[in-house]
Amino acid sequence: MNRALPEMLNCMNAPGTFLAGNCTDMTVLERQRARMKWHQHEHNDPIQLHQQQQGYNFSGNELSGVFSVPIPAGQAQAQGFMGLVCGDSEVKPDPCSENRWAELGYGSCGLVVNNNGAAGFEEMINGHNNNSNISRTFSCPPTVAAEKKSNYAVLSQKINSPAGKESFKKRKADKVQSSKAVAAENDSTEKRMKGCAEEGDSKITEQTSTKNNTNNDRESSGDTSKDNSKASEVQKPDYIHVRARRGQATDSHSLAERVSRTSEVSDLYKSFSLHLQILLFNCLCQFLIVIIQVRREKISERMKYLQDLVPGCNKITGKAGMLDEIINYVQSLQRQVEFLSMKLAAVNPRLDFNIDDLFAKEMFPACAANFQTIGMSSDMTNSAYVQFNPAQQMVSSCGLDMGINSSDLALRRTISAPVSIPETFLDTSCFTQAPPTAIWDADLQNLFNVEFHQGRTTPFQSQPFSGSIEASNLKMEM
Amino acid sequence: MRNSTSLKQEFLKKWIKGLQVCNSSSEKKMTILERKKAIKLSADIAMASTRNGTTCWSRAVIANATQSNRVVVERILGPHKPSRSVSSVMHKKILKKSRRVCSSRSRRVLMRKRDAVKTRSIVKRLVWKKTQVLKSLVPGGEFMEDEMCLIAETLDYIVSLRAQVDVMRCLATTTELINGK
Numbered sequence: 266m267n268r269a270l271p272e273m274l275n276c277m278n279a280p281g282t283f284l285a286g287n288c289t290d291m292t293v294l295e296r297q298r299a300r301m302k303w304h305q306h307e308h309n310d311p312i313q314l315h316q317q318q319q320g321y322n323f324s325g326n327e328l329s330g331v332f333s334v335p336i337p338a339g340q341a342q343a344q345g346f347m348g349l350v351c352g353d354s355e356v357k358p359d360p361c362s363e364n365r366w367a368e369l370g371y372g373s374c375g376l377v378v379n380n381n382g383a384a385g386f387e388e389m390i391n392g393h394n395n396n397s398n399i400s401r402t403f404s405c406p407p408t409v410a411a412e413k414k415s416n417y418a419v420l421s422q423k424i425n426s427p428a429g430k431e432s433f434k435k436r437k438a439d440k441v442q443s444s445k446a447v448a449a450e451n452d453s454t455e456k457r458m459k460g461c462a463e464e465g466d467s468k469i470t471e472q473t474s475t476k477n478n479t480n481n482d483r484e485s486s487g488d489t490s491k492d493n494s495k496a497s498e499v500q501k502p503d504y505i506h507v508r509a510r511r512g513q514a515t516d517s518h519s520l521a522e523r524v525s526r527t528s529e530v531s532d533l534y535k536s537f538s539l540h541l542q543i544l545l546f547n548c549l550c551q552f553l554i555v556i557i558q559v560r561r562e563k564i565s566e567r568m569k570y571l572q573d574l575v576p577g578c579n580k581i582t583g584k585a586g587m588l589d590e591i592i593n594y595v596q597s598l599q600r601q602v603e604f605l606s607m608k609l610a611a612v613n614p615r616l617d618f619n620i621d622d623l624f625a626k627e628m629f630p631a632c633a634a635n636f637q638t639i640g641m642s643s644d645m646t647n648s649a650y651v652q653f654n655p656a657q658q659m660v661s662s663c664g665l666d667m668g669i670n671s672s673d674l675a676l677r678r679t680i681s682a683p684v685s686i687p688e689t690f691l692d693t694s695c696f697t698q699a700p701p702t703a704i705w706d707a708d709l710q711n712l713f714n715v716e717f718h719q720g721r722t723t724p725f726q727s728q729p730f731s732g733s734i735e736a737s738n739l740k741m742e743m
Numbered sequence: 744m745r746n747s748t749s750l751k752q753e754f755l756k757k758w759i760k761g762l763q764v765c766n767s768s769s770e771k772k773m774t775i776l777e778r779k780k781a782i783k784l785s786a787d788i789a790m791a792s793t794r795n796g797t798t799c800w801s802r803a804v805i806a807n808a809t810q811s812n813r814v815v816v817e818r819i820l821g822p823h824k825p826s827r828s829v830s831s832v833m834h835k836k837i838l839k840k841s842r843r844v845c846s847s848r849s850r851r852v853l854m855r856k857r858d859a860v861k862t863r864s865i866v867k868r869l870v871w872k873k874t875q876v877l878k879s880l881v882p883g884g885e886f887m888e889d890e891m892c893l894i895a896e897t898l899d900y901i902v903s904l905r906a907q908v909d910v911m912r913c914l915a916t917t918t919e920l921i922n923g924k
Contacts, residue, residue, distance in 0.1 A: 592873060602911065
């Protein structure tokens with residue numbers, strides 16, 4: 266919201282950009298205006314339009330609240346709007362500027378969505394649910410304008426700034442329905458408008474009726490800019506003076522005269538703009554709701570994945586409980602890593618020990634046996650078998666189908682296995698001419714493959730060696 | 744998601760390489776704590792490098808490791824060294840920026856969350872707290888504003904942590920046995 270507002274302010278402060286059509290808001294405005302015109306041609310029944318307008322749940326109070334807000338920024342026009350809103354039969358001096366206000370507010374909403382993401386969505390949806398929020402979003406521009414004027418006053422002073430006070434007062438007045446006060450205000454604004462109009466009138470006489478809207482726009486932007494620059498002053502007595510000075514900029518009064526002629530048209534225009542805006546808003550809100558739903562579904566899907574992954578998590582249904590489990594699991598894994606690294610460090614006096622020793626002891630003798638005698642390999646297997654003996658019962662009790670049921674069988678197997686290993690080793694080395702590390706990798710792969718087939722319940726002692734045995738068996742089969 | 748076996752193999756290869764680098768980089772005999780540190784560092788880097796920088800947590804792990812021990816990390820990630828150094832500078836910049844942004848944003852988020860907590864139920868607060876804890880656990884989690892992103896990263900992190908633990912346990916038992924012999 267805060268990011269969007271300065272842009273709006275810029276738009277307000279620079280009427281030239283509006284005129285030139287450089288601003289993006291301008292293009293949107295023009296598009297909308299074209300749409301408006303088309304709608305005007307289509308439906309020419311003002312009563313029906315009025316009913317539609319009432320159908321949008323904008324009660325009189327809310328509307329006045331909405332449109333009274335821009336007052337501090339664009340004083341004269343905004344008060345004109347008040348007249349427009351409070352008394353429907355009154356002359357509408359400037360429908361287009363009001364339209365632009367609404368549009369700007371709308372644009373700010375869009376920007377909010379882009380900037381703040383999901384949080385913005387929620388705000389938007391809240392705003393959709395109760396209209397008072399809409400009025401609040403619309404009320405933002407003047408407060409920020411006031412802020413800017415008072416050189417970046419603190420946000421909490423918003424309400425205390427003169428602009429805010431005034432708007433608040435006006436809203437209150439509307440609520441009490443003290444029609445007299447409103448009427449008086451309206452009269453004063455009308456007078457002011459008239460004065461301005463007479464001054465600027467001579468310049469705008471030749472304009473066609475189709476250009477009316479652009480005129481209105483120019484006027485409103487000029488006025489708003491003026492008002493922005495003059496915000497800190499007390500408005501009422503100074504106003505006429507200021508306007509008199511800036512006669513060129515305020516073409517406003519061709520408007521005021523023409524408004525009486527085109528009041529019906531502007532009425533249509535206004536109601537249609539409201540209509541379209543609300544439609545657009547609804548569409549946007551629905552779209553956002555769909556997005557949020559999709560996101561939630563994705564999250565729950567991922568949570569299910571996590572449930573599958575984390576043991577003991579599938580019985581827990583609550584999100585908090587699941588998060589708890591996940592946290593515990595991750596923590597335990599991290600601690601395990603710590604512990605294992607500590608253990609490795611304790612077991613090995615040097616660092617690169619692991620692999621070199623491992624493979625030097627397990628694999629290289631086998632390789633060497635290839636070139637020398639088989640007897641050596643059998644020696645090695647004997648020694649290995651000696652080592653296996655204590656672990657053997659464990660292995661068999663764990664239900665490994667290694668086939669080591671009797672010591673004889675095991676002996677035969679262990680003897681026969683290394684004989685085959687050298688062959689395969691020879692083959693691979695002949696083929697690849699690779700450095701020994703490649704072979705290590707291959708055998709390690711086997712080792713680990715086997716190990717994970719066995720499952721984690723296997724006692725540690727029996728694991729690596731039974732793994733190597735099965736690896737050799739696998740090789741035999743190959 | 745890849746097969747866990749191939750993941751383990753890749754991890755083991757990289758880990759062994761990292762261990763060799765660590766060993767060769769230090770001439771003098773290391774104390775047990777130093778050794779433990781080196782082992783853990785190389786294991787973490789190996790685990791992160793199996794992801795090829797596709798996940799946030801792996802990048803965060805590598806970035807943290809680079810801060811603590813630049814030489815070893817660069818040697819382990821050897822072939823990528825030139826691009827690594829460039830990208831690590833970029834990475835640092837991005838990290839700094841994101842830290843700045845995140846700190847301001849997280850403050851805002853905190854404020855908003857506080858308001859929300861007041862109005863909403865206690866359960867939401869619990870969930871939020873736990874999410875914060877999870878963020879602190881997963882490397883690089885502080886920068887994940889999105890819950891979906893956090894959960895996906897946690898998934899991936901758990902998978903690779905499991906692989907790491909399995910491989911390490913296996914190696915530990917193997918070497919224990921061999922040394923015991």
